[in-house]
Structure formats: C-alpha cells, structure tokens
Amino acid sequence: MPEESSASTESTEASEPIETSVVINLVQQEYPAAMLTTHRHRGDETIALKREFIQPVCRLLRDHPDCRFEMFVDLTAVDYLLIETDLQQTERFEVVYHLRSLSKDHRIRLKCPVPEDDCQIPSIHMLWHAVNWYERECYDMYGIHFEGHPNLTRILMYEQFQGHPLRKDYPVDKQQPLLELNDVEERYHYGRFE
Amino acid sequence: MKFKVKKVDRSEGLKEALYIPGIAVGLKHTMRHFFRNIVGKKDVVTIQYPEEERPVSQRWRGRHRLTRRDDGFLKCVACYMCETVCPAKCIHIEAGEHPDFSVEKYPVRFDIDELRCVFCGLCVEACPKQAIRMDTGVIGMAYHSRESFNFTRDLLRDAYTPNEKTKYTDADLPKPPDQQSALPNSRGIPAP
Amino acid sequence: MNASELTTISAEELKPVHLPGAIIPAPPEDSDTSIMRIEIGPAHPAMHGIVRLTTYLDGEQIVGMVPEIGYLHRGFEKESENSKWIQVIPYTDRLNYVSPVLNNIGYSMAVEKLFGVEIPRRAQFARVIMGEISRITDHLTCLAACAMEVGGFTFFLWFIKAREYLYELLEQVTGGRVTINWTRFGGNSTDFPDGFLKEVEVRLEKVREVIEEGDQLVTRNKIFIDRMKNIGVLSKEKAISYGFTGPLLRACGVPYDIRRADPHLVYDELDFEIPIGEVGDSYDRFLVRMEEMRQSISIIEQAIDKIPYGPVMTRERYLGYPDKKEVYGSIEGLIDHFKMVMEGHHPPAGEVYQPIEGGNGELGFYLVSDGSGDPVKCRVRPPCFNYVQAMPELALGHYVADIIAIFGSINMIGGELDR
C-alpha cells in the first residue's frame, strides 16, 4: 500500500471562500433533524441528509434568497456493498444530488442513505424539469424507487430487462434471457394506416 | 469574477431580409470553389485510397509487433504486465522455460485478439523490455474470418534478419502444440 | 456572474411533457384530422446518434413527442467499476467521441482532484491547447451536421475538410485521431513533437478561413435564417430548470461557462469572450457555436505564446510510470514500475465531483474511491442528457421539418447520452 505521500486533507483548502458554509448553516437552522454529517473534501460542499427530508431541503435550497440553487446538475446513486475501508456510509445505497447556483456561484452535494430492503426515496421531480429522466436512470440502474415520479420506467435498458445492472451484486458478464418475438408486446403494429 | 461577454449578432439587417443577396453571396463562394477545382483541382483534398496511402505520423498506433534482440531472440520475457494493464483484456500469454539457462523466460504463446483491442497503447507503455510496439503503420487489417484476427506470437514477431550477432533462429522458439503454421507476419503479408 | 436576476420557475405549474409510453394525445379541438404517429426512429438520416423520437402529428404540426434513448448504452460505469483507474481512460475517448480530448482531460482532472495533486504548467498549457482543438472539432461537426440537415451540404463538406486538418494535429501528438488515450493522472503521456506549434498556427489559419467562408455561405442566407430563427425557443429560466449548460444555455442569454465559473487549468490566465445569444432558438445556438470556435482559436494562439518549457508529467511517486532510464537502470525504478502496472493507482479514499466545459456543456465526473485501487463509482454527468429530455418541449407546435433543425442544434452525441 503506497503511503499517503501527497494526500492532503482539507488543510490545503483552508482558503475556501467562507460564504459556501452559509448553505450548511442555513440547512442546519431550518432542518436540524435532517442533518447527518457534512464535510468539505477537496473543496466539494457535502451534506448528508435523511431521505424523507430531501424534498423540503431541496425546495429550501432552490427558493431561499441566500443560496438560490437554480440548476439541478446531477443525480446518481452509489452502492457501498463491497468496499473495504469505511467511508462513513450507514446504508448500502446512497443517492447523491449535485446542485449549482448560477447567481451565487457555488455548488452543493446532498447525499441520502437508502437502505437495501426498503429501497425508495421521495421524488423531487416537481422542483426542476431536469430531474425526471435522472430519476428514471437511477431507478433503471439501481432499482431505487422514487415515490411520486410520474413515469418511473426504465430509460436506458429495454422494458423486459431483468435486474438492475449497476448494483455490485449484479455480475459483469450476466446473460439476460432471450426474448421471444411475441413476448415483446407489440407497441406499434404496422398495418395499412391503422 | 469578471469576464467579457459578446452578444451574438442575429443579423436582422435588410441584406438578410431579401433572398437574392444571400443567394448571390453563396453563389460567389461556391463558384470560386467550382472554377478553381474544375480547372486545376487546386483545393481538392481527397486521395485515391487504395493507390495512395494517407501519410501517418510516427506515433500512429497501428498494428502490434514483437521486437527482437540483437541475438535474434524475442525481447519479450513473458512478465504478464501488458496482459494485466490491457483495458480490453485481449492479450493472452503463456510463459515457457528455455533449456538454455542464459535465456530468461520467453512466451510460448502470445495471442492478441485484434478484434477486441482498442489500440490505446497502454501495453506499449507498460512493457519494461520495450518488447511490444504498435508502430508498424499498418492501418487496414482485413482478413476473411474472425479466427484469423487473433494474432499468434509467430505472427506478431518481427521478420527474422540473420546477421553476425544472431545466435537464435525461429526454431529455438517452440510453438504451443495447437498452433501449427503461422499466419501473416507482422508486416501483414501472409507467411509462405 | 451577473445572472442574479434569474427567477426560478414556480414548479407547481411544471406540467410534465413526457407522455408515458405510447399513449396517443387528444387532437386539438379545432382540427378535424386524426393524430398520426410517425417514428423519427433509431435509424434515421437526421438522427446523428441513435435516438427514437416517436412523434404525434396533427397534419404536419407536432402535437406530442416521446424520445426514447439507450440504444448506445455500453455500460461505462459497470465497466469502469471492474477495471483499474488507468484502464478507464481509453473508455473516456469514446464518451463524447466528437471531442475526445475534453473527456480525457475531465476524467484525469477528477482523479487528480481525488489525489489532490497539481500537474506541471506545461502539461496544463498542453491540455488547454489540445482541449480547445478538440472543442473546435466538436463545434465543426455539430454545425456541419445541422446545416446539412437544413440543406447546406456544401457547408457540411467544407467543415469536415476543416476538421480533417485538426484531426491530423491530434494524431501527431497522441497517435490517434479519435481514440487518443492521451492524458494520464498527473500530466500527459506525450509532449508536443518539435515543430508542432508552428504547424498548429498554419492549420488554425486554414480553419479560420473555412469558418469565415461557411459563415458567408449559410449564416446570412435568408432561407437558412427562416429555417432556424424562432425554432425550438426556450426561455432563460426554463433552460436552467432543464439543466441546460454550455452553448445551449449561453444561447438563451445566460453567460455560464465552466472555464470562467469554475476556473481550471490555466484558463484564468487567458482572456476570451463568452458569446451569448438573445432568444435561445436554433439560430442563436448556431451563432454561439460559430463564435465559440473563433474564441477557441484565439485561446490556442494565446496559449501557444505563453507555453513554458518543462516536464509534461508530474514527479509524484506512484502517479506516473517511472522513466524508462530508471526502469532499466535501477531496481527501485523497476519495482515501482512493476507495482504501478500490476496494482494500478491507489487514490486516497473519498469522493469528488470535477466539472469541465465539454463540447456540449458541463461534463462532470463524480468519482468515489475507497483507496483500494478499484473505483467504487465512476459517474459521468452527460450534458446532452438534459437536451434530449427537453426535446418534446422544444419541438411542440413546430413542423416535422423543424425537428431536424432543433435536433441538429442540440448536438446530441449517442456515446455521451447513453454512456
């Protein structure tokens, strides 16, 4: 194991502009119950939240005049099943949101642990237009249900795909069962101008 | 932080409101090209591919080749480094012990499946002996069957050029049992 | 950032435009014709990548559209979770295969951020030069394809000729035209061959000529303007809510450019202007990309003047392969080399998000490492994912022929969309 020759923790980023921590204080004030942990590894603001608070916190971050996160950048999930060292993760899955404020020019990352057995989290599709497909992709890849999503179907895979490929317990070279032609429900039947 | 912004001009002028000026300017340019090319083929960039080859830079990653030492033996010592670093996992090596103790290990089998290879050049960087190279400059690799695409060791190795220092010939490189005749050598010319 | 007057859309009225599945929408009241469904299907001349737009038409006007993606999904994340960090680099060439260098730079910078290491100044300048060359090829391809769809086939071939000049440049440095595999963690694998910078200036002059000629041929032509103006308009707030970044957001008038918003490499030492549009329609996107190419050319010229001499790879241990002299010469070099190749890189545990200004917009890499050498998570934030998602909103109410004008200006790249 090469020693940590150059890994510098937050010390090098001490000169981080103070105003980004405004966001953390704001969320701390408004929803103290929601906060789990916060850190600023390599300058990326991160807040870990309980999953049921994700909707109110996102609405707050989007509309509050101090932070005004107008743009929803990215949504993905991380599967911590087989990792060796402890990354302070409590559940197996973790849904990660990235937000970006254009007017205040800063970024935030929200992380919500999601347990394996009860794999669902409230959807935030009503806050930004972009969220709709990202949630569908996350469901398609990880099988995390987003409650309240208008059209939670697979987006990258075909409907008859079995399993969720990006889970760590999904083997890389797994073969999907072949489909009979009439299995594929004929969505469009070509006739004479039907 | 400050930065300069340039508003894009959406050309609402009169010149853009009529059809004729736009077409006239367009015709001016295309006619210039037309008459230059019809008379002297001045700006033509196309080359007649099979007859003319496109000049390729020396760093062009074409087809692999196994280099040889001065004494004619393969440089490769079957250390499996290129096999582990290959992202497409398309190199398969089997090492063998050579009866002559002065010779280190050598690859009895060194197969590269050219269909899987992504030509990234990581194997060339990883090789400590500079035994594998991708500078043959052979771009088009077309053969008749899939099997002919996994190149064997004898096919990848350089052509054998006997000179005063060469001690070993190809006979000193015993072949794995199931690989009989070699396929085209590294220059892409089928072996006799 | 003077975008402070941005108001966010009160999302309650966020009517989802995505019709689940193949439900045929009701025809508008005044039309007596029934709705016709046609497939601007996966295999269609106007679909640059492979996307299926199931379009519902009332006569020739679009009433509803359901985009379907995933045809080019190759499992980038699954593949990268089962390989070493360095083995993912050749894969990133194939994400946005129209501007491969930018993907390489984005991924390598994300891993360097994970390591917390700085790369030498010459390597930063080299990355800026090659990145901007790659951005020009991206815009050349997008504009050429968009204009070809609208009828400017000559414009297409002139721009592809210009792109050929730049591909030869990429090939001289990296050894590949598209599959370049050039950057490493802590620098670049190869330095510029001698006489390369002179060659760049000569070819950029040719590219500039072709851009001006194309501008004369098509941009001021009323037929082209009629086909592109006020087609696929999107307001500033809705564009941000849809997550538009890059040329499309700048076309709506928001001056958001990652090279200025999150300064990386040496972009803060080079001055260039950010082109922005007014209305946010296909014509603005076309003009913004044209202007951005000119800015990129001036960036490259400034970078060529300022590029210092020096190493291209960092001296940090366990980041780059040791020099071949040390590998052959000393036993430590050989051991280091053997360890680096066999076990790969071991970035310290942690998670990192590194955005970069890709050809299409904000190309972000979210990496999670547990220090064991195998990536836990290797996520690419695809900029054109949001554009295709907004496609129904952009195309509603327009004619069939406008779908291709909008889709051309969006510059959807299959590899980046489906990963």
Next chain:
Amino acid sequence: MQLVLEFLALPFVQDVLKILFILLLFAMPLGTFMTLMERKWSAAVQDRIGPNRANIGSYRGRGLLHIAADALKSIFKEDLIPKGADKFLYTIAPFFSFMSAVAVFAIIPIAGPIGDFKFQVTDVEPGLLFIFAITSLGVYGAVLAGASSNSKFALFGGTRASAQMISYEVFLGLSLMGLFMVYGSTQVSAIVEGQGEHWFGLIPKWGVFTQPLGFVVFFTALIAETKRAPFDAPEGESEIVAGYFVEYSGMRWSSFMLAEYIAIVGVAALITTLFFGGYQVPWLYHWESAPQWLVTLLQFGKFASFTFIFCWFQIQIRWTVPKFRFDQTMALGWKKLLPVALLNTVVTAIIIVALA
C-alpha cells in the same frame, strides 16, 4: 435516290425524324450526362473529385462510365412493390412524371426555319399553354407515387408535391403574361422570332431584357415545378427520407431520377427559348452572305450552349442554397411571387400602351 427524297418529304416522316433527333440525340443524352455531371460538379464545389471508379478493364475515363454503370444497376436492381401498396397506381406513377418531363421538348425550336422546314417538332398555335397542360400532368406522378406506396413518409412527400406543383403552375402562367404581350402571341416560333430584333442595333431584344421580373418569377416557378434545389421539400431527404419515391427501387426509381434530370434540361431549354432568344444568334444579321448550313449550325450551337449553361446553373444553385421548409415554399409562392407576377403584367401593359 428520288424515292428516298420523296419519302423524306412526307410530313409524317419529318416529324418522326425531328422527334428522334431532338429527343434521342439532344434531350435524353444531355439528361443522362447531367446525372453524372451533377455528381462531378457538386464534387468540384465541395473540394473533392467525384466518381471516377467505374471501369471496363483498365479504362476508367474521368468517370464517364458511371453513366453506364447507373443504367445497368437500375436495370438489374430488383423492382419490389411494398406490402399493402396499391399495385396499379404504384406501377404507373413513374410514367406520368417521365412523360411530362419529355413532352416539354415538343414545342422547343432548336434552330431557325429553312424555307418552310421548321426545326421544331410541332408549332401549335397555343404553344406555351401546351407546356402548362403537360406540367400539370406531371403532378400525377408524384401524388400517385406518394399515396399508393403504403408508407407514411411517402404520403408526406406526395401531399407536399401536389400542393407545391399545383400552386407553382399558377405563377408559371402568370409570369409569362408579360412575355405574351411583348411578343404578341403564345406561339413559340413567333416569340423566338420576336427576340430576333435588336434595340438600336446593339442590344438584342431578348425576353430577359424586356421582361426581367418575369424571368425571375418564371425561373423560380420552374425550379419549384421540378422539385429541385431550394424547393425539394417533397423529396426532403433529411426529414422524410426520400419523399414520394422512398418505396421505389430498380427501374421505377431510376425513371423518376431520369425524369428529374431530363426536366432539368427541359427547364434550361425553356429558359433559353423564351428569355435568351432561343436559336437567335445576336448580331448575326449583319453577315448576310453567310451560307445557310453555317447559320443553322451557329443557331443550334448557341441554343445548345445556353441550355448547357442553364443546366449547370441549376446544379450550382442546388449545392449552394439551403432548403425551404414546406410551408415557407407555399408562403413564398402565394405571398411574394403572385403579387410580383401581377405587378409585372400590369407594368408591361402600361409600357406597351405608352410606347404604342
């Protein structure tokens, strides 16, 4: 020998010979030559070389053999009829467009009359009205092809073609009103005769000088009639793949293709006849003593060269100008060309009355 001369004097035989000469030796070869030249000239515009690979043995020519290659290809390619297509309409559609493209040459004079022998197949009294009738028959080709070949893209192409061709026939007719007034008759030979005079001995009285506006409208309407260059929405290859002939293949497809290229030559011939003095060589009347055969040769040479130039111009326009959207072609027609054509007619009338 006497018998042969007598036989030749028969009017019927003369007409057949004229048809053979004008069609088979002038229009059709020029049309097929244009299929190759379009690819060669577009290549020249786009800095490439164009087709030069078809060869017999080692003789490659500069691509000339591609004409033979295309012909052979279209003969041997399979002529399939799509499932659910209306067989009868599907098979006869190509003949309409081919017939309308070829029939245009019936009234075009290629050289001056010698005595009472006219170098013109027929010289009917309402010459140009015959042209309008024939072009309106051409609409059936596209419409039937689109409607009968059970494919949504073809249906799109067919409906677009019908709307476009019908509305542009109106502007075709209107733009020539001025010409009829200036030269006093609709007979083509009279018009070409009229273009023989010269103003003050210098400027030839060509249609383009007397009717500049009429020329612009006529040329635009003709290009739209043949569905080429900026007006090829019916064949919009980017959004509806290949428009009305998307389901055609083999000989049927190539008859549509050939019809289009012969129409190019037809358009060019019409333009030279009506607006550039047909076979009238300018300032030739000074040289009275010229032998008759040389005069005819010169007249035919001038007519052929001007037709060739206008064929080239149409192909050049195709590779320069982007495409209209379908509703823009209709808007351009009805909102711009119509008023301009009417204005031209009124202005010409006023000028004629003022001069007379």
